[in-house]
Amino acid sequence: MSDVAAVLSYARSFDGRVADVLPAAARRVPALRRRVADAGVAPHELIDTASLDRVPILTKDGLLDLQRAEPPFGGVLDPDARISRIFQSPGPLYEAELEGNDHWRWGSALAAAGFTADDVVLNAFGYHLSPAGAMFEEACRALGATVVPGGVGNLDLQVRACADLGVTAYVGLPSYLKALLERAEAAGHDPRAWPLARAFVSAEPLPPSLRTWLAGRVAVVRQGYGTAETGNLGFESSAVDGLHVPDDALVQVCDLSTGAARYDGGDGQVVVTILDARAPVVRFGTGDLSAWATDEAGDASIATPRIRGWLGRVGDAVKVRGMFLHPRQVQQVMTGLDDVDAYRFVVDRVDHRDVLRCELVPAGAADVGALRSAVRERVRSGLRFDVEVTAVGELPDDARITDVR
Template sequence: MWNKIEGASREKLGETQLKRLQDTVTRVYELTPFYKEKFDELGISPKDITSLEDIQKLPFTKKQDLRNHYPFGLFTVPMSEVVRVHSSSGTTGKPTVVGYTQGDMDVWNEVMARVYTMAGATAKDVVHNAYGYGLFTGGLGFHNGAETIGATTIPASSGFTDRQIMLMKDFNATILAATPSFALHMYEAAKKSGSDYLKDFKLKSGVFGAEPTSEGLKEEVSRVWGIDYHEVYGLSEIIGPGVSSNCKHSKLLHVNEDHFYPEIIDHKTGQVLPDGERGELVITSLTKQALPIIRYRTGDITSLHREPCGCGRTLVRMESIVGRVDDMIIVNGVNVYPSQVEHVIANTEGVTLNYQIIADKKGHLDKLDILVEVNEDVLSDSVAEMEKIKKDIERSLANNLYINANVKLVEPRSIERSMGKAVRVVDKRV
């Protein structure tokens, strides 16, 4: 463990959480007109928070609230105390803007040090960081965490795949930090260049995140690079990467709940769900200074689990993100998550995990095309074999997801690659 609080008793952890929650509620009530108005509308004040269960009395915060107060309207410190600003991609409308005091940066570095420690990294390691640098929190978040544990850090950033391969090999990188889709893209480039990746590279572990990923894709990244796969979850509105990650003992992700209090709610009713049930993840920041957020609705679908972990950490664990409330697509009345489609593809022989889902209209009905790249060996197979693979995927989608889709097998590397998050869904209906 990086910090002993990761293995603290649940009683001690609860005491820490309550004190920090009370401080945060007081902070936003006194310093943020937005929250004071929300609290007053509900008839509550900071003194009403006397237990962790009382968090359910507090209002939710949504992404639109941050956009409505763009850029710095929800900050609780003067700009003279803000040492860093990041923002989301802002694909629609204004981006969400987040700020950090030096204290916030210390927390971020702390939780990312925990991430690397769970992945087995130490000061002796060389971290190849292939996350993009800039307003996106990924690059600098992973970078600072690696430096915090004393590792040698290579700020490779995203893109320039051939250079990435060369640096990773020549600098003897032992830890890879990247999105899983880019990690596979790098492998394809290494294989194409003729590199004997198992001999030429020294990688032992990887920290991957920034996009929902099926078990099949995780296993593929781990297999082709011959490394341990460690998943990292985070979001800029809360801190960036570092909200949770998994250790070698479990696929569930330890939530750093001394800094981030998690809840699972029914996204339609807002009611808190019991442990083990899937719903929308809601997070309250407990230690943020520049931009503390109360009950932030992440839109991510997951579940919480409190069973003991073999690593000794007592932190609550969360399931890998199944999908998002807002990127779930509804096809003729059926809810479909990209990760579910990916799971079907991952269990099919002869295809890669590079795919794209295209939703469109045919008359008044929805139609779904799924482009799937075949591997190079299949290209030489017969038309009959290709047709069998196509039908197998379509049958599995119908049997498991109850959707009728037209699967189109395409050549290797014909689907455009992303240097960041993979674009899995193209919805032409909107």
């Protein structure tokens, strides 16, 4: 149940951890020290969850600004923090994975989906610069499971691996799982006869039609929600109704006007605090909208309340294939193309898969073929997206990014 009392109880369960971690962290971690001082808050005043409302929300753009001012991480780490991996997300934004087990805390989400040490897991999240592949490999290893590091691509080889290795579980994009199973069926395999029994999907929508299609071939399909900066922020239970928030990260739904945490069922921004003294995340605004679920559904064996899932975005950024596309990034990539009079990026969804299209108005004497190639290469190298480029006669005066999904 996720009534007001349950949400308040969940929030207050972090009071002791706030008092134990943040006063010292606010003295040692440069960016947090500045944020707290700018808010007029003394470190010793960070004594409970309620006191966090005094610290302004840090947006993703704000984090980008911190990293540009103090590269590479923006002063968000304790000086003695030990880093095991560094990732790069579009922006570019750099994320540090610290030493230790399951840094991104996805293990509990996989366990709730039935993953165990006996599983052989195909990890189809990307391993190249972005953190998703490593996030879920660490989670699987924390459970003792065996991992096949598939990444994205090479569908034929991954179909063969599933058949040869007896893969029992999958983590990755839901659209990629559909493509994998379709490729298997086209090659003469029957995925229903495989031991593949469970899938945990994330980073893009899972509409009912796609869930039904997948569930006809994989017995258990669960989804989770998180970000590159914060890791696990929510996961489905057996009830498949909303997302239980984790008990090792403070997830709040905050009023869009005041920034204060709200505990009713109203919409707000998902804001996260992670109480790790080595890399404290304090009031990080994901830019996602959600609300607390207020019904009786959910899994009674999971103590944390539920959010209703992804309800939209704050501002103009758009999530495409699990990564955010910001107008500022688009402008940076397109700057300097003299043969383009106007452009916009359109996000569409085809066969349950996000598709990015660039519509542009060429200048009068432009070589359209060369222009298409130049834009594709700029977007691929600058944003790490594949893009369809279409020349059009005119464009409306609207946003640089249009979401028609």
